[in-house]
Amino acid sequence: MITVIGLGFVGLTTGLGFAKKGFKTFGIDINRERVDLLKNFEIPFHEPHLKNILEETSGTKFFLDVSLDDAIKQSEAIFICVGTPASSDGSADLSHLLAAIDQIIAVDSGSFKVLIVKSTVPPSTLSKRVIPYVEEKISGLDRAFGFASNPEFLREGYCWEDFIEPDRLVIGVEDEKSRQILQQLYEPFGAPIHNVSYNSAEFIKYLSNTLLSTLISYSNEMSMIADNIGGIDVPSSFRILHEDKRWSGKPASMSSYVYPGCGYGGYCLPKDTQALDAIARANGIDTSVLSGNLRINDEIKDHLVGKIESELEKDAPIGILGLSFKPESDDVRITPAKDIIVKLIEKGFTNLSAYDPLANEAFKTEYPDIDIKYFEDLDSLLQNVENVVILTGWKEFKNNKEKITKKKVFDFRYIY
Ligand SMILES: NC(=O)c1ccc[n+]([C@@H]2O[C@H](COP(=O)([O-])OP(=O)(O)OC[C@H]3O[C@@H](n4cnc5c(N)ncnc54)[C@H](O)[C@@H]3O)[C@@H](O)[C@H]2O)c1
Numbered sequence: 052m053i054t055v056i057g058l059g060f061v062g063l064t065t066g067l068g069f070a071k072k073g074f075k076t077f078g079i080d081i082n083r084e085r086v087d088l089l090k091n092f093e094i095p096f097h098e099p100h101l102k103n104i105l106e107e108t109s110g111t112k113f114f115l116d117v118s119l120d121d122a123i124k125q126s127e128a129i130f131i132c133v134g135t136p137a138s139s140d141g142s143a144d145l146s147h148l149l150a151a152i153d154q155i156i157a158v159d160s161g162s163f164k165v166l167i168v169k170s171t172v173p174p175s176t177l178s179k180r181v182i183p184y185v186e187e188k189i190s191g192l193d194r195a196f197g198f199a200s201n202p203e204f205l206r207e208g209y210c211w212e213d214f215i216e217p218d219r220l221v222i223g224v225e226d227e228k229s230r231q232i233l234q235q236l237y238e239p240f241g242a243p244i245h246n247v248s249y250n251s252a253e254f255i256k257y258l259s260n261t262l263l264s265t266l267i268s269y270s271n272e273m274s275m276i277a278d279n280i281g282g283i284d285v286p287s288s289f290r291i292l293h294e295d296k297r298w299s300g301k302p303a304s305m306s307s308y309v310y311p312g313c314g315y316g317g318y319c320l321p322k323d324t325q326a327l328d329a330i331a332r333a334n335g336i337d338t339s340v341l342s343g344n345l346r347i348n349d350e351i352k353d354h355l356v357g358k359i360e361s362e363l364e365k366d367a368p369i370g371i372l373g374l375s376f377k378p379e380s381d382d383v384r385i386t387p388a389k390d391i392i393v394k395l396i397e398k399g400f401t402n403l404s405a406y407d408p409l410a411n412e413a414f415k416t417e418y419p420d421i422d423i424k425y426f427e428d429l430d431s432l433l434q435n436v437e438n439v440v441i442l443t444g445w446k447e448f449k450n451n452k453e454k455i456t457k458k459k460v461f462d463f464r465y466i467y
Pocket residue numbers: 056057058059060061062079080081082085132133134135147150151154169170171172203204205206207
């Protein structure tokens with residue numbers, strides 16, 4: 052049995068969704084007016100389908116007239132779906148969440164329950180705030196809780212479709228009993244279930260929302276640059292942009308651009324990003340997204356070099372895997388590998404060698420002052436080093452994971 056606390060867009064949909072799948076579900080909200088409306092089969096906000104499902108499941112699978120006490124006592128899974136608005140300093144206001152937890156803890160029930168945070172909360176909230184809070188409050192009481200973070204990805208206007216047919220289910224869970232309960236609840240949805248750490252689950256939700264907000268701000272910054280330069284048809288430019296095959300994943304997918312690595316390079320992206328930033332400034336727009344984008348392309352390299360520095364001695368033998376700016380190319384113009392190698396040398400690393408399936412010669416020619424050893428094949432490099440730094444995501448490196456991972460690996464393209 053399930054209790055859902057907070058019957059807004061997320062909670063009501065969640066409650067009705069599990070009821071529709073056959074689970075006995077109790078819906079709880081502190082807002083009496085809201086509950087009274089729902090009891091009369093009125094949805095308090097505009098959201099298609101929910102009224103029909105409420106009528107269909109009410110009294111058989113979905114129950115609104117049960118007290119919080121009875122609901123909690125009977126439930127093994129408690130979904131918390133209360134609001135998490137912004138505080139005045141911008142941080143997430145957890146007061147509703149902690150108040151709901153107080154109410155749950157106050158119920159005298161010794162049987163095991165999983166507290167599932169479905170509200171959106173920043174990474175580390177469960178591990179650093181919620182769990183210590185609960186553990187402190189229940190010490191000395193007869194209570195047994197497991198925990199899970201289960202972010203929701205539904206969109207308003209499509210709440211029902213998104214919940215009942217999810218693309219993927221993300222469950223941050225770190226104990227077996229809770230994992231099994233969530234597995235049982237979500238199996239009927241037929242979507243891939245990703246069991247991850249609490250922090251990862253919370254992070255994945257923000258990864259999604261901040262990407263969307265960044266894309267919107269990017270588009271708006273572009274529209275301001277276009278307006279200031281003049282003579283640009285903004286909407287049709289964007290519609291033509293959308294015709295790029297990469298959006299539909301054929302042949303290469305846009306997702307390869309939404310993936311971390313060691314920075315972009317090559318002949319086009321660096322210079323074109325710089326040039327648009329420059330002309331924007333010349334036309335009176337002080338860019339934020341573009342200039343931030345350029346700044347991050349530098350900062351990522353320092354960040355990654357810092358990781359090597361914190362783990363290796365300066366004379367450690369290091370093999371660089373990959374010199375070209377991307378796989379399937381021998382182009383080494385403005386390749387991130389060049390900046391990273393130069394930074395390592397500047398930091399005092401003395402024992403660097405490199406291997407690239409195609410770009411050894413091009414790199415030697417383009418950067419004759421960079422004094423490192425080159426190897427003609429992967430095996431020879433691996434025989435000579437204890438540490439490898441992957442800077443290009445070549446297939447050869449992916450296919451030789453077993454060999455390569457016998458060494459200490461700094462996988463800066465996240466190929467494994
Ligand atoms: N709205 C969305 O599209 C969406 C999508 C994904 C995730 N989320 C996240 O889900 C969470 C809920 O969002 P929402 O849009 O459903 O919020 P909402 O404001 O529509 O609903 C929250 C409900 O919780 C109730 N509530 C607050 N404290 C309570 C308590 N102690 N006990 C019982 N009920 C209580 C409120 O009365 C309200 O009805 C937020 O963290 C939000 O960021 C929202």
